[in-house]
Amino acid sequence: MAAWFRRNPRRPETPRLRPRADDLITTRVDLHEFAPPLLEFLGRAAYVELTLFENLSRAISSAPTVGAKATIGGAAEITLARHRALIEEIRRAGGDPAAAMEPFIRPVDQFEREVHGADWYEVLVTCYLTTGFLDEFFAKLASGLDERDASRIAAIFTGPSGEPLLARELESAIEANPRLASRLAMWGRRLVGDTMLVARSTLHFGPNHRSDEERIEPVFTELIAAHTRRMDALGLTA
Amino acid sequence: MAAWFRRNPRRPETPRLRPRADDLITTRVDLHEFAPPLLEFLGRAAYVELTLFENLSRAISSAPTVGAKATIGGAAEITLARHRALIEEIRRAGGDPAAAMEPFIRPVDQFEREVHGADWYEVLVTCYLTTGFLDEFFAKLASGLDERDASRIAAIFTGPSGEPLLARELESAIEANPRLASRLAMWGRRLVGDTMLVARSTLHFGPNHRSDEERIEPVFTELIAAHTRRMDALGLTA
Numbered sequence: 001m002a003a004w005f006r007r008n009p010r011r012p013e014t015p016r017l018r019p020r021a022d023d024l025i026t027t028r029v030d031l032h033e034f035a036p037p038l039l040e041f042l043g044r045a046a047y048v049e050l051t052l053f054e055n056l057s058r059a060i061s062s063a064p065t066v067g068a069k070a071t072i073g074g075a076a077e078i079t080l081a082r083h084r085a086l087i088e089e090i091r092r093a094g095g096d097p098a099a100a101m102e103p104f105i106r107p108v109d110q111f112e113r114e115v116h117g118a119d120w121y122e123v124l125v126t127c128y129l130t131t132g133f134l135d136e137f138f139a140k141l142a143s144g145l146d147e148r149d150a151s152r153i154a155a156i157f158t159g160p161s162g163e164p165l166l167a168r169e170l171e172s173a174i175e176a177n178p179r180l181a182s183r184l185a186m187w188g189r190r191l192v193g194d195t196m197l198v199a200r201s202t203l204h205f206g207p208n209h210r211s212d213e214e215r216i217e218p219v220f221t222e223l224i225a226a227h228t229r230r231m232d233a234l235g236l237t238a
Numbered sequence: 239m240a241a242w243f244r245r246n247p248r249r250p251e252t253p254r255l256r257p258r259a260d261d262l263i264t265t266r267v268d269l270h271e272f273a274p275p276l277l278e279f280l281g282r283a284a285y286v287e288l289t290l291f292e293n294l295s296r297a298i299s300s301a302p303t304v305g306a307k308a309t310i311g312g313a314a315e316i317t318l319a320r321h322r323a324l325i326e327e328i329r330r331a332g333g334d335p336a337a338a339m340e341p342f343i344r345p346v347d348q349f350e351r352e353v354h355g356a357d358w359y360e361v362l363v364t365c366y367l368t369t370g371f372l373d374e375f376f377a378k379l380a381s382g383l384d385e386r387d388a389s390r391i392a393a394i395f396t397g398p399s400g401e402p403l404l405a406r407e408l409e410s411a412i413e414a415n416p417r418l419a420s421r422l423a424m425w426g427r428r429l430v431g432d433t434m435l436v437a438r439s440t441l442h443f444g445p446n447h448r449s450d451e452e453r454i455e456p457v458f459t460e461l462i463a464a465h466t467r468r469m470d471a472l473g474l475t476a
Contacts, residue, residue: 050311053298057292060295061295065336070284070288070339073318073325087308105304
């Protein structure tokens with residue numbers, strides 16, 4: 001098991017204010033050679049975004065207030081738009097959306113069961129952390145696709161984000177009920193392992209897995225640093 | 239009880255090819271004086287669209303194939319965009335979205351329970367028929383709002399519709415399993431009553447309810463004719 005797959009990673013000393021565009025450039029080279037074929041990338045990402053959207057829908061349905069429903073609706077809209085844009089990209093690449101997503105149903109559904117959450121608060125933490133992690137991962141990976149497609153597809157995962165909306169909902173929930181903090185911190189730490197596995201399974205390694213894993217370690221170090229920042233933003237310890 | 243509120247209306251002899259824009263003009267005058275104040279209209283419509291979206295989300299989660307999920311996703315995107323546009327209109331009118339929706343939670347949730355559907359097929363019929371009916375009703379009613387807002391808000395409910403996507407899914411479900419037809423026809427007939435009630439409760443009647451109801455009857459006759467066309471499109475008898 002590679003070093004990046006620690007359940008309790010030491011907090012990486014990443015400069016907090018480094019702009020996101022820099023992150024993309026830093027890791028472009030690292031992921032390029034591990035990027036899957038276009039339709040495989042699109043099919044998996046489309047099904048992952050659909051699953052993230054379904055989680056947000058559950059958070060809307062079980063929200064305790066109509067204000068929370070409306071706020072989470074803003075995040076759901078962004079995730080659904082990403083799924084829809086990926087479906088369009090599958091068609092553009094000459095693929096059939098259902099056939100392209102089919103191979104990823106089983107592993108992504110398995111992931112969804114692992115990160116399901118026991119109540120509304122955990123569901124919302126799952127939405128907040130897994131959406132942030134996976135969108136950032138897909139953006140990095142997309143910039144390693146064929147030059148013709150890379151920037152257009154990477155742009156699907158950047159742009160307006162639902163993250164601040166979800167963070168605001170969670171912050172006020174924790175403020176109203178401070179005893180939630182330790183449970184949600186534990187839940188957030190649990191999520192990172194499963195989320196990394198679903199991201200990692202996207203990559204195509206060569207015959208020398210071990211050295212490939214070492215080479216991609218900095219990418220995951222960055223993703224974990226971002227995860228830690230998301231936890232910090234809620235006042236939770238990663 | 240007014241004549242338009244029959245569970246089994248005689249099929250009205252509406253010319254089938256009359257363009258939708260004509261419908262809007264025909265009934266503009268009839269609904270104008272019954273239109274609720276702007277924020278009341280927006281709050282109710284926003285919560286109704288949110289509920290229609292939640293129903294579509296349930297249809298996505300319980301869809302039997304990933305192809306059906308992707309198709310229904312297209313319809314969900316449109317309904318969610320309508321809800322989001324109405325939230326923006328509430329803000330534009332100086333209202334608070336949660337406060338504007340609050341009074342309609344109980345009656346609309348009650349409606350949702352009535353039209354819930356026992357399985358995926360019924361849920362999808364509910365999405366198809368109630369979304370079509372209510373969007374058309376809101377478009378008619380919006381064109382009776384203050385002149386400054388009328389066309390902009392009416393446009394939220396027209397434009398691209400998810401109806402053909404849902405019709406296609408239902409058609410192929412019925413084709414694959416013709417025994418569904420009679421059950422879904424019965425379900426579709428049941429829905430129209432509850433859907434008319436939720437639409438009707440939007441209107442502000444004067445002291446003479448009975449004559450007001452007679453005056454709006456043509457509007458509901460048109461809406462029922464459109465409902466019948468939606469049933470016909472699936473080969474179901476309304």
